[in-house]
Amino acid sequence: MDFAFTQEQEELRREARAFLEANPEAPLSELRELGWLGVSVPEERGGGGLSFLDEAILFEEAGRALYSGPFLTTAVVLPALPEVDEQAWSIEVDGFVPDLLHVDRVLTEEMRSVPAEGETLATMDETRPLGRLTSSDGEALDGEWEPVRLRLLAALALEAVGIAQRALELGIAYVSEREQFGKKIGTYQAVAHPLADTYVETELARSLAYWAAFSVAEDEEQAPVAVPAAKAFCAETAVAACERSIQVHGGIGFTWEHPLHRYYKRAQWLDAFGGHAAVQRAVVAAALLD
């Protein structure tokens, strides 16, 4: 039992965090140059030859930075292709395609590679709009949808951990500075305790997300349960983390100008895409009870 990332992986995390803090809107091509695409694809197929656990770090950090390019979907699709290509990919789930406008091709649940043509819908999370394909005709790919689906849900869980972490950090910073009634508001337990709960839940969510990532990376037997378990818990944690953070910010947290609403909308996006927490828990319940 060894539940820690390697030194190389921690180094990757530091690099990713520094890069995304400096370039939160870097185009996908820059991430490709950094070697962040196809990380877990074997070298002979043009990938990085590392593991899904390495990719996991990037999904988490992209969430923390609220990165809005089609990084997650492209990274999730690449292992399903015969060879890593230079295109931007999205993925169609339940008829919805994230970032349709910003990608070249789309992988569908029927394992078809379809040109990214269709309409983009007005979406609550403006940083990751959903679209609908005009047609689902395309080339059939070899391989199964299930591993793609598990990678996708695990990646969403990891991104949610990054969102929760950032919402918590913003809350801590604010309540440590802001004063009311002559005191820092963080000294009031009604303000501090919700943040303590967010901390506890975020650490629990992190453990589940890494467990899910490990299960996917090693193709473990429990992956079909671990992944929905993580998706459910992490998405709900991210949503609650943002809600508590908005509350302890007071009026400023309710403004368009403050970044929190964008984290909040992303958290809700993550919960909805691929099925809300209750849908994921139904899968877990079936495994436990039926």
Added chain:
Amino acid sequence: MDLRDTPAEAAFRAELRAWIEENLTDEVRRGRFEEAGRDWSRKLYEGGYAGLTWPKEYGGAGAPYSHQAIFLEEMARAEAPSHLGVIGLGMAGPTIIAHGTEEQKQARLDAILSTEEIWCQGFSEPGAGSDLAAVRTSAIEDGDHFVVNGQKVWSSFAHIADWCILVTRSDPDSQSHAGLTYLIVNMHSPGVEVRPLRQITGEAEFNEIFFTDVKVPVENVLGEVGGGWAVAMTTLLHERGTLGFALTAALEAQIRKLIALAKERGATDVQRDAIAREWIGLQAVRYTTYRSLTTLIKTGIPGPEGSGAKLWWSEANQRVTKLALELLGPEAQVIGDNGYWQHQQLRSRGNTIEAGTSEILRNIIAERVLGLPRSR
């Protein structure tokens, strides 16, 4: 990262499973804790499974913490009762290992593992609960002993205990954290009186203890005279299950029973959702505990991520036991069989009070882990 057992861990697990298979009878599994527990604890001791992580020279096995985690997992899986010496094993022992003299270690530790000596914890007083530093039980040095006077309360197992870890005020003019002395007190000494307190569950598991001119030899000071606060903090760290394995194991056992009940009685979609939620929470605590353990092995200090384990566990146990009553339907009020769930549900209300209330634990996380401005 590799979440599977190492070959050594797998071997330990297999050996342990075989041992449990051979030694754990249904009688022990179903028996009343205070009677069946003693024999079972003795068996654990003889099998070398009591005090797995304690040093070999004091009767332990000197095993790594990962073995302790596996041990507790397997015990939960087999629905085995826990070792009877909860306080000795979980609190008094580790505190003696950390702060005791060689004589104290030799004299007390092995007897904890074998359950020859049962321990209780005398921390809380009528006027000092969450605010432990307010204790007033006095210990006045007089030659080769201290004279102890005062009252402790909510002391679990005191009615069957041979020894007590006692926090006292040895400097009558002192206040708060200074001037405290940590004593180990023989419960059979003249002047010690135990009065059981009936709990919400109807049974009397905790007690009041009255000390009237009780003589405690100076050799029984643990740590420094006046340095009791630091020693008490070591005890509390262990009590709150810094590493969370025991909490995970207890929750695992509970959720296994819950799932069995749901299969037997059927569950609505809402109940199925709630069961899945609790199972997911259990995995979350389990893997957070592992993460904290890995940090401990790599750095010597458990990671802060484990600090929420007791907080989460206590509230989860309250939800789980209530859910079980709900699965029983209107029959929930009827104490059939052995009234397991009714008892567990009522007992769970103590979980958010004992070993630091949830409010105090949130204060600690807010101030020490998140670094929020202090409220006091």
